[in-house]
Amino acid sequence: MAKDKKLVEQITSMEDDFAQWYTDVVKKAELCDYAGVKGFMAIKPYGYAIWENIKNELDRRFKETGVQNVYMPLLIPESLLDKEKEHVEGFAPEVAWVTMGGNEKLPERLCVRPTSETVFCDFYKNDVTSYRDLPRVYNQWCSVVRWEKETRPFLRTREFLWQEGHTIHATAEEAKERTEQMLNVYADFCEQILAIPVVRGQKTEKEKFAGAVATYTIEALMHDGKALQSGTSHNFGDGFAKAYGVQFTDKDNKLKYVHQTSWGFTTRIIGAVIMVHGDDSGLVLPPRIAPIQADIIPIQQNKEGVLDKANEIFDTLKKAGVSVKVDDTDKTPGYKFAEQEMRGIPVRIEIGPKDIANNQCVVCRRDTREKYTVALDEIATRIPEILEEIQKDMYDRALAHRESHTYTATNYEEFVKTINEKPGFIKAMWCGDRACEDKIKEDTGATARCMPFAQENLSDVCVCCGKPAKKMVYWGRAY
Amino acid sequence: MAKDKKLVEQITSMEDDFAQWYTDVVKKAELCDYAGVKGFMAIKPYGYAIWENIKNELDRRFKETGVQNVYMPLLIPESLLDKEKEHVEGFAPEVAWVTMGGNEKLPERLCVRPTSETVFCDFYKNDVTSYRDLPRVYNQWCSVVRWEKETRPFLRTREFLWQEGHTIHATAEEAKERTEQMLNVYADFCEQILAIPVVRGQKTEKEKFAGAVATYTIEALMHDGKALQSGTSHNFGDGFAKAYGVQFTDKDNKLKYVHQTSWGFTTRIIGAVIMVHGDDSGLVLPPRIAPIQADIIPIQQNKEGVLDKANEIFDTLKKAGVSVKVDDTDKTPGYKFAEQEMRGIPVRIEIGPKDIANNQCVVCRRDTREKYTVALDEIATRIPEILEEIQKDMYDRALAHRESHTYTATNYEEFVKTINEKPGFIKAMWCGDRACEDKIKEDTGATARCMPFAQENLSDVCVCCGKPAKKMVYWGRAY
Numbered sequence: 001m002a003k004d005k006k007l008v009e010q011i012t013s014m015e016d017d018f019a020q021w022y023t024d025v026v027k028k029a030e031l032c033d034y035a036g037v038k039g040f041m042a043i044k045p046y047g048y049a050i051w052e053n054i055k056n057e058l059d060r061r062f063k064e065t066g067v068q069n070v071y072m073p074l075l076i077p078e079s080l081l082d083k084e085k086e087h088v089e090g091f092a093p094e095v096a097w098v099t100m101g102g103n104e105k106l107p108e109r110l111c112v113r114p115t116s117e118t119v120f121c122d123f124y125k126n127d128v129t130s131y132r133d134l135p136r137v138y139n140q141w142c143s144v145v146r147w148e149k150e151t152r153p154f155l156r157t158r159e160f161l162w163q164e165g166h167t168i169h170a171t172a173e174e175a176k177e178r179t180e181q182m183l184n185v186y187a188d189f190c191e192q193i194l195a196i197p198v199v200r201g202q203k204t205e206k207e208k209f210a211g212a213v214a215t216y217t218i219e220a221l222m223h224d225g226k227a228l229q230s231g232t233s234h235n236f237g238d239g240f241a242k243a244y245g246v247q248f249t250d251k252d253n254k255l256k257y258v259h260q261t262s263w264g265f266t267t268r269i270i271g272a273v274i275m276v277h278g279d280d281s282g283l284v285l286p287p288r289i290a291p292i293q294a295d296i297i298p299i300q301q302n303k304e305g306v307l308d309k310a311n312e313i314f315d316t317l318k319k320a321g322v323s324v325k326v327d328d329t330d331k332t333p334g335y336k337f338a339e340q341e342m343r344g345i346p347v348r349i350e351i352g353p354k355d356i357a358n359n360q361c362v363v364c365r366r367d368t369r370e371k372y373t374v375a376l377d378e379i380a381t382r383i384p385e386i387l388e389e390i391q392k393d394m395y396d397r398a399l400a401h402r403e404s405h406t407y408t409a410t411n412y413e414e415f416v417k418t419i420n421e422k423p424g425f426i427k428a429m430w431c432g433d434r435a436c437e438d439k440i441k442e443d444t445g446a447t448a449r450c451m452p453f454a455q456e457n458l459s460d461v462c463v464c465c466g467k468p469a470k471k472m473v474y475w476g477r478a479y
Numbered sequence: 480m481a482k483d484k485k486l487v488e489q490i491t492s493m494e495d496d497f498a499q500w501y502t503d504v505v506k507k508a509e510l511c512d513y514a515g516v517k518g519f520m521a522i523k524p525y526g527y528a529i530w531e532n533i534k535n536e537l538d539r540r541f542k543e544t545g546v547q548n549v550y551m552p553l554l555i556p557e558s559l560l561d562k563e564k565e566h567v568e569g570f571a572p573e574v575a576w577v578t579m580g581g582n583e584k585l586p587e588r589l590c591v592r593p594t595s596e597t598v599f600c601d602f603y604k605n606d607v608t609s610y611r612d613l614p615r616v617y618n619q620w621c622s623v624v625r626w627e628k629e630t631r632p633f634l635r636t637r638e639f640l641w642q643e644g645h646t647i648h649a650t651a652e653e654a655k656e657r658t659e660q661m662l663n664v665y666a667d668f669c670e671q672i673l674a675i676p677v678v679r680g681q682k683t684e685k686e687k688f689a690g691a692v693a694t695y696t697i698e699a700l701m702h703d704g705k706a707l708q709s710g711t712s713h714n715f716g717d718g719f720a721k722a723y724g725v726q727f728t729d730k731d732n733k734l735k736y737v738h739q740t741s742w743g744f745t746t747r748i749i750g751a752v753i754m755v756h757g758d759d760s761g762l763v764l765p766p767r768i769a770p771i772q773a774d775i776i777p778i779q780q781n782k783e784g785v786l787d788k789a790n791e792i793f794d795t796l797k798k799a800g801v802s803v804k805v806d807d808t809d810k811t812p813g814y815k816f817a818e819q820e821m822r823g824i825p826v827r828i829e830i831g832p833k834d835i836a837n838n839q840c841v842v843c844r845r846d847t848r849e850k851y852t853v854a855l856d857e858i859a860t861r862i863p864e865i866l867e868e869i870q871k872d873m874y875d876r877a878l879a880h881r882e883s884h885t886y887t888a889t890n891y892e893e894f895v896k897t898i899n900e901k902p903g904f905i906k907a908m909w910c911g912d913r914a915c916e917d918k919i920k921e922d923t924g925a926t927a928r929c930m931p932f933a934q935e936n937l938s939d940v941c942v943c944c945g946k947p948a949k950k951m952v953y954w955g956r957a958y
Contacts, residue, residue, distance in 0.1 A: 035552045036559055036601040037589065044606075045547035045617070052548065068524035069531060073514045074591070074622055074638050075575070080515055093581050096554070098591065100576035101626040101637075110516065112553070112577065112591070122515040127523075138524070142622070143553055147580040158580075159553050 011342075013280050018224040025274055026153045029283045029343050039151040039158035043267070046343065049291035050270055051161060055141060057193055057288075058163065058265060061185050067139045067165065072119045074142075075110040080118050084243040087117060090210020094147045096158075112145040117211065117236070117262055120166040121244035128258065131170050131250050135178070139165040154271035155228075155479050162266035168258040170250060172237060175259035176214075179235040182263040183216040186231035194269065195286040195394040196220050196276050197402055198230055199425070199474055201450030206437050213237040219449040219474060221402040222275035225423020227449045227476035230272055233263035271479070276398050277367075283344030284367050286394050287387040294324040294383055295340040299333050299352030309356050313349060313379060320380040322387070341366060346390050347383065367394055406474075410459040415475075419444045425476045429469035431462035440464055440475065449474040490821075492759050497703040498631075504753055505632045508762045508822050518630040518637035522746070525822065528770035530640060530746055534620060536672055536767075537642065537744060540664050546618045546644065551598045553621075554589040559597050563722040566596060569689020573626045575637075591624040596690065596715070596741055599645040600723035607737065610649050610729050614657070618644040633750035634707075634958050641745035647737040649729060651716060654738035655693075658714040661742040662695040665710035673748065674765040674873040675699050675755050676881055677709055678904070678953055680929030685916050688741075692716040698928040698953060700881045701754035704902020706928045706955035709751055712742035750958070755877050756846075762823030763846050765873050766866040773803040773862055774819040778812050778831030788835050792828060792858060799859040801866070820845060825869050826862065846873055885953075889938040894954075898923045904955045908948035910941035918943055919954065928953040 011024035026032060031047030034040070043051065059069075075098055082088050095111040113119065120138065128136060141163045151157050165182060169175040183200060190196045198218035208215035212234040220230045241247070241257035250256045277284040287293050294317055298310040310326045317324040327336045333350075340348050350362040361379065363372045367390050374382045405424030409415035418426055430436060430448070437448055451471045462469050490503035505511060510526030513519070522530065538548075554577055561567050574590040592598065599617065607615060620642045630636050644661060648654040662679060669675045677697035687694035691713040699709045720726070720736035729735045756763040766772050773796055777789040789805045796803040806815045812829075819827050829841040840858065842851045846869050853861045884903030888894035897905055909915060909927070916927055930950045941948050 033602070033605065036598070037552050037554050037556055040552035040554065041550075042552065042598075042602050043550040045549055048548050048550055051550075069527050070524055071520075071522040071527055071530075071622075071640060073516050073519035073521065074624065075516050075519065077516055095581065096577045096589075097579035098575045099578045100588075102572050102574065109579075110575075119515070119521075123512070123521050126512065143550075145553065161550060 011280070011282065014223065014278075021278075021280070022271075022274060023153070025278055025282050025342075031270065031274075031283075032153050034153070037158075039148060041153055041157050041159065041267075043161070046291065047270065050273070050285070050289060051267055053289050053291065054193075054269065055163070058185075058189055059141070061189060062139055062163075062165070065137070065181060065185065067137050069140060070138045071140050071142070072116050072123060074113055076113055076116075076119055078109050078111065080122055081111060083118065083121075084211050084240050087211035087240075091115065091146075096145045096147055113142075114144055114146045115262075115264070116140070116144075116164055116166065117240060117260075118244070120262075121240050121246055121260075124168055124246045124258065125244065128168065128246065128248050130248055134248060134258065135167055135169045135174065137165075137167045137178070139163055152271075154268050154274075156268070160267045162264050165261070165263045167261045168241070168246065169260070170248070170256070170258070172259045175235055175237070175261050179214070179216060179233045179261045179263070182261070183218065183231070183233040186233070186263070186265055187218045190218060190220065190230055190269075191395065193286065193288045194273055195288075195391055195398055196230070196272055197395065197399040199450060199452050200454075201452035201474065203232075203450060204437060204448045204473070206434055207448055209234045211236060211239060213239065217450050219425075219476075220272050220276065221405060221425060221476070222272065222479070223278070223401070224275070225405050225477075227425065227474075227478040228268070228272050228275070229449070229478065230269055231263070231265045234261060236260040236262070277394055278344070281338075282342035284394070285344035285346060287346045287391045290344065290346050291323065292325050292343075292345050293322050293387055294347045294349055295336075295345040296324065296326045296349045296351065297333055297336045297340065298326070298328060299350055299355075301328060303353050305356060306351065306353060309376075310351050313351060313361065313376070316380050317383055320384060322383055346387055349379075349383075365390055367397075408458055409463055412464055415440075415463050416444055419446050419475070419477070423477070425449070425474045427456065427458060427472055427474055428463035429457075429459050429461060430471050430473045431465055431467040432470040433462075433465065433467075436462055436464035445477050446475045447478055449476050449478060490759070490761065493702065493757075500757075500759070501750075501754060502632070504757055504761050504821075510749065510753075510762075511632050513632070516637075518627060520632055520636050520638065520746075522640070525770065526749065529749055529752070529764070529768060532768050532770060533672075533748065534642070537664075537668055538620070540668060541618055541642075541644070544616070544660060544664065546616050548619060549617045550619050550621070551595050551602060553592055555592055555595075555598055557588050557590065559601055560590060562597065562600075563690050563719050566690035566719070570594065570625075575624045575626055592621075593623055593625045594741075594743070595619070595623075595643055595645065596719060596739075597723070599741075600719050600725055600739075603647055603725045603737065604723065607647065607725065607727050609727055613727060613737065614646055614648045614653065616644075616646045616657070618642055631750075633747050633753075635747070639746045641743050644740070644742040646740045647720070647725065648739070649727065649735070649737070651738045654714055654716070654740050658693070658695055658712045658740045658742070661740070662697065662710070662712040665712070665742070665744055666697045669697060669699065669709055669748075670874065672765070672767045673752055673755075674767075674870055674877055675709070675751055676874065676878040678929060678931050679933075680931035680953065682711075682929060683916060683927045683952070685913055686927055688713045690715060690718060692718065696929050698904075698955075699751050699755065700884060700904055700955070701751065701958070702757070702880070703754070704884050704956075706904065706953075706957040707747070707751050707754070708928070708957065709748055710742070710744045713740060715739040715741070756873055757823070760817075761821035763873070764823035764825060766825045766870045769823065769825050770802065771804050771822075771824050772801050772866055773826045773828055774815075774824040775803065775805045775828045775830065776812055776815045776819065777805070777807060778829055778834075780807060782832050784835060785830065785832060788855075789830050792830060792840065792855070795859050796862055799863060801862055825866055828858075828862075844869055846876075887937055888942055891943055894919075894942050895923055898925050898954070898956070902956070904928065904953050906935065906937060906951055906953055907942035908936075908938050908940060909950050909952045910944055910946040911949040912941075912944065912946075915941055915943035924956050925954045926957055928955050928957060
């Protein structure tokens with residue numbers, strides 16, 4: 001059965017123009033549209049269903065660690081935002097300001113939250129008095145607004161959906177542990193559910209979050225060799241607590257400042273799923289996050305018994321816990337195949353009169369296009385098995401891609417040459433000075449993605465200045 | 480075991496001051512706090528857990544009717560809001576305006592969505608071309624902002640959480656059916672899950688939504704005899720479609736305007752749960768919405784075996800599908816009882832050394848305070864049974880309360896006397912003229928809550944003007 005080319009021909013090849021390919025996939029797979037407001041997204045049902053799956057699974061994992069969901073105000077008074085100096089300097093230039101309520105000018109302008117550390121600090125003040133009240137481990141699912149200059153669907157938009165976790169603790173040690181714990185929740189989620197391998201590490205001073213003592217990050221590598229920051233977790237120490245006066249009476253009866261963390265994961269991860277797994281036929285979704293895992297496409301569906309059999313397979317698979325649909329529209333099978341591929345549905349099940357006569361169906365994997373003939377009596381066990389194989393293979397391929405696109409450089413010439421000729425991560429030693437980071441950025445466009453927790457000693461000197469090295473860094477050009 | 484009075488004494492009695500009682504319950508049950516921004520809520524973990532339960536169950540019911548979730552932009556350009564005249568007149572006076580993005584004045588001001596009909600219309604334009612694309616049945620879970628003058632937690636706040644459903648259809652008939660269908664989803668949910676009986680009906684022209692052809696509503700009666708609008712569903716006909724140019728090519732190849740609906744359900748319903756079921760000891764939650772259904776309180780918990788047995792009961796109930804916790808803090812049992820009552824946890828399970836010796840526990844219902852002795856071997860079946868009894872009894876009591884507080888009036892003197900002396904609903908006939916509605920509001924503060932679908936003929940003439948009656952109306956003072 002030949003694929004209908006109409007859908008496929010309309011998307012640009014990845015090799016020709018990766019950016020245009022990305023935009024085409026977002027549009028043709030019906031994930032989102034630009035909205036009437038510049039830089040804002042209208043997330044369509046299919047895109048939102050992916051986000052719902054991400055959200056439900058992450059939320060479940062959060063709650064296992066004791067997280068409680070809350071909801072804090074959307075608008076933040078300027079005076080509240082202003083209290084932590086580094087934080088306001090980081091965010092003030094990119095917030096949207098509400099200045100009118102109804103027909104009246106507000107006495108103080110309010111910003112639409114770009115992130116809610118300040119709001120939570122304000123809340124903690126009345127929420128906590130004693131060590132018995134600690135820790136507080138809160139989270140909220142919401143949207144935030146940041147007035148970005150250039151935008152791209154999912155990757156950088158003026159509004160995006162996310163969760164922001166906010167916690168306070170009695171000790172610095174406990175806050176550090178929570179920061180690490182949540183980074184590992186993100187990393188495990190990306191690897192186990194999204195089939196995206198990530199590098200876990202710490203941001204440099206230059207790249208860390210405004211107001212944080214330490215920012216941890218997970219960094220993923222896209223198909224085009226560019227990096228994408230995929231989740232961050234921040235340890236604030238007691239800096240915010242001091243600025244906002246968040247104190248508690250400890251066991252020793254002394255008044256102390258709380259230690260604070262925050263951590264966030266956003267809709268931009270959908271961009272990572274597209275750019276790690278997609279191909280020239282469109283989206284390729286890992287089965288564990290796919291809104292529909294199996295697309296049953298009847299062949300010669302008007303022949304007696306074909307639709308009945310398709311619906312029977314539907315029932316069997318649904319009972320087996322597979323998320324499944326039957327495409328019984330009046331489109332041609334070829335068109336349906338192209339649609340299923342564009343939307344990245346992990347398996348397609350073809351069933352026609354000949355298959356029925358042989359008590360079998362044809363199962364086609366979206367990721368590899370391998371085809372299997374499966375006896376109808378075995379689909380309830382085989383389809384889940386195939387989905388698990390796809391999940392595992394997708395991760396393995398993404399890991400192999402990252403490994404084959406991770407380079408090392410021990411001198412600056414090699415570093416520059418590699419970054420210009422071989423898109424990917426470069427591992428290289430660094431002295432710890434901001435000046436070297438700035439020079440690398442200026443010369444190559446690459447930034448320090450992270451200082452990985454898994455350090456290696458590639459050389460004793462900084463790849464840029466030759467001074468003694470302090471850390472191995474993953475460098476790369478990034479989204 | 481005497482209850483610790485500390486918690487209880489701090490709340491005002493309902494009879495003394497219902498409004499203060501309400502505020503006390505919101506605060507002491509830790510549902511929400513006023514935030515640093517005037518009129519905004521900080522919804523705390525316990526309040527948010529109730530909303531999550533509401534959301535999950537409603538979302539499941541929506542999806543059964545074919546609803547797809549999406550996410551549309553938070554900010555709406557003024558020019559977009561302006562296109563539908565009645566709608567903008569209804570909402571413009573109460574929106575928050577964003578006028579600055581970062582340090583720059585915006586070329587056009589943007590309002591924070593008070594509701595999203597206009598945004599969906601803008602989206603539909605590119606989303607729909609043919610009758611094959613219809614219906615579209617969308618929904619989003621988000622927050623909205625309305626610049627209210629006076630606010631009360633959950634009942635009226637400048638920001639609240641809600642879902643807003645938005646649908647478009649090929650025919651007027653289909654839009655009308657969807658409007659009714661969603662009202663029934665709300666009504667069934669309130670009655671089956673929240674144990675709140677509701678009157679289903681249509682709003683008068685005066686009370687309907689800005690821009691709608693017809694607004695349907697469910698109206699509930701609070702303990703103090705005031706009404707609360709608990710969910711609304713709007714039929715817009717093709718008015719918005721004409722204002723925004725949302726057209727499709729029908730089967731007959733003609734270009735037609737779509738027919739549109741929207742429907743919303745908000746966090747204000749938590750206020751209804753408080754005010755329908757609560758008592759002078761605090762919140763009383765219907766089991767089907769309670770974040771914790773059973774609170775196990777060990778008596779003499781330091782005696783050997785007590786905590787072990789409490790944890791055993793916990794495991795047994797958890798396996799039986801009951802949402803349960805053990806309160807093993809170092810507070811006194813009396814204090815724990817008072818806390819459990821304040822938070823409205825449907826059953827308390829007391830287990831001490833004597834109970835263990837007799838292989839039993841004491842189960843106390845939050846709603847009636849009835850106590851049962853239950854054999855430990857039977858808790859896995861008895862607790863779920865008791866929870867179901869509570870759910871049913873709570874509904875029956877709320878219904879009985881509404882029925883005993885629903886009056887009829889056939890002349891104006893009787894109407895005014897009743898509303899002043901007997902808080903509740905008044906059923907009375909109405910001529911259909913706005914003048915009579917205005918007069919009733921001015922004289923008594925009561926508004927037309929709805930024209931119920933279940934009409935009765937109480938008299939042939941309007942209760943206000945004596946002209947021929949067109950409709951029976953539920954009147955009442957409302958939140």
